[in-house]
Amino acid sequence: MVYTRDYLPDSSVLNIISKNESIEKEKLSRLILDGRVVIPHNAVRDHPPLAIGEGTRVKVNVNVGTSQDLCDPALEHEKAESAVTNGAHTLMDLSTGGDLPAIRRMVLSFTVPVGTVPIYEAVRRAGNAIDVDADTLFQVIRDHCKEGVDFLTLHCGVNHEVLQSLHLDPRRMGVVSRGGAFHVAMMAAREEENPLWSEFDYLCEILSEYGVVASLGDGMRPGCYEDAVREAKTVEYLNLGRLARSAHEKGIPRMIEGPGHMPLDQIGYNVRMIKELTRNAPLYLLGPLVTDIAAGYDHIAGAIGGAIACRNGANFLCMVSPSEHLALPRVNDIIEGTRAAILAAHIGDLLAKRPDAIGREILMGKARHDLDWEKQFNLALFPETARAIHGRDPGDETCSMCGDLCAVKMVRDLFDSPDEKKGEKS
Ligand code: SF4
Structure with missing residues (x-):
């Protein structure tokens, strides 16, 4: 699905979304063409269309996925089912343990848009982060597109300038985004630029072939209260702004991922800055967590931050579970986390004065x-x-x-x- 002036989603998709979101079809078309709304829908899969972005309801994503320490696909299925039953609009498969393609097929069997983070599988295929090369990473991206994934988290903005910022203005927690850390390790060890940055045009060609939405990842997401004001995050924002504009000029639907840990009084200007730099691309946030000391209750800290972020223009919230920072979530963590995010999204809709x-x-x-x-x-x-x-x-x-x-x-x-x-x- 490439959003050029000549190519919008077909009229039936626009009709469904227009009705579901109580938004006029012409206005919706304009928002899509302007890159302010995306519809993650890989042509390979069939699921009801869903819009993310300005003028539409705030949506909620729930992450599921195995780790090497706890790899139980049946548990992940139950978690995905609980998430959807409790109102999740999308799922992301973040698996890093077990048979990754099989687990992905299981998550793709749910009739909601599904996202993945291809660098995770690239690391497993290569054996470790420092051995991931551009070919492996692009092959994984292509495979995920072919299998029907609707949106991909791609840490394209983590380039050498960002690495330099990490050295010049060090952070307490360094890098806490798993994908961000993999890219940093790969770039530092190989002394090469991030291929997703240097070969962004090629990446866009792959995505346009399959109509997949690029979710431009937040590799420099601050990992604690203290780190929210450090330089690396801001440099990455500037990169994401350039990439968002470049993708839009190529007709590639994209959204932007944002922080992370952030004091409540900094959320507003950070969200508005990302929106301005990216020409109002749809914004997808993890949290933000407004305190570092809510362990066991991070879903509540995240919901507070999420509601404030929505007040300032965020469009898509990623569930934070009570087990954040502590362990792989279990079913009940997913239920509680999903509900907290749904609540934040509703507050966001109220703040947007949705009738x-x-x-x-x-x-x-x-x-x-x-x-x-x-x-x-x-x-x-x-x-x-x-x-x-x-x-x-x-x-x-x-x-x-x-x-x-x-x-x-x-x-x-x-x-x-x-x-x-x-x-x-x-
Ligand atoms: S005022 Fe009435 S409805 Fe409200 S909490 Fe008391 S008993 Fe319940």
Whole structure:
């Protein structure tokens, strides 16, 4: 799917997205042509179309994937299923252990857009990061495209200037992005430029052949509070800006990945800077995590940062799980992390003043005033959880929090007109 002036997704795809997102078809077409919206959809696979970017709802990605230490494809399947059931819009397979193509096929069997990070498999094929050469990396990229992956994280912006910044302005945590670290190791050991930077035109040719979205990776994502203001990240932003503009001129759909660990008061200007540099390319964020000391609750730190990021223009949030920094996530971590990200995305939609998101809030307020529990459950982001908590205690019209001293009921019975009361019951 190459977005030139002569080539937009076919009309039926535009119709579906226009309806799902409550956005006029002409406006949607303009946003796609301007590179502000992407539709990750490899022609090889069939799944409902999904738009990411300006004017559309904030989307949520969930990462699954094995490691060498814990390689259980059945567990990864269960995690992917839980993510989608709980509202994830896309999945990324970050596997680094076991039969990588087989695990990828399993993740690709879900009917949502799927992303991968080809450098991970390139490292496995080569044996280690320093032995990855350009041919291996481009071959893996081609293979993933052929198999139907819809978007690829590509750390194209990690070039020698970025490496120099790491030396000139060192960071406490060095490099914490796995893909970023692989590229740094490969470039330093081989004394060569990152092929994804130096051969970006060739990369774009491969992507355009398969209609795959480039997700320009954040290799210099800060790994702690202190590192958010260091130089390497900013140099990489400048590179990503150039690459985003270059890809767009070639008709290659792309989005940008962003930080990482970041104090809350720095999120706004970082997001706006990336947006400006990339001509408003769709922005995909991990977190950002607004504190380093939430271990076990990083999904909450990430949701707070994600909501603020959306306020400033972020479009796509990557789930952070409670096991972030600690271990490979299990199913329950995925459920909790997905839900926290879905909540942040909804807050983002509210901050963007989306009428559908605001309408749901208004209906919830009404249902709470009416003490209409069934409506409240149905309007909640996670109905079954709400229903189960309310159902723990026997009760009639109110809930067990205040029981017969229910403030809502007391004041409503005092002040509501008979007509309103009658209306409530109808
Ligand atoms: S009992 Fe208390 S918490 Fe429950 S609905 Fe009434 S006012 Fe709200």
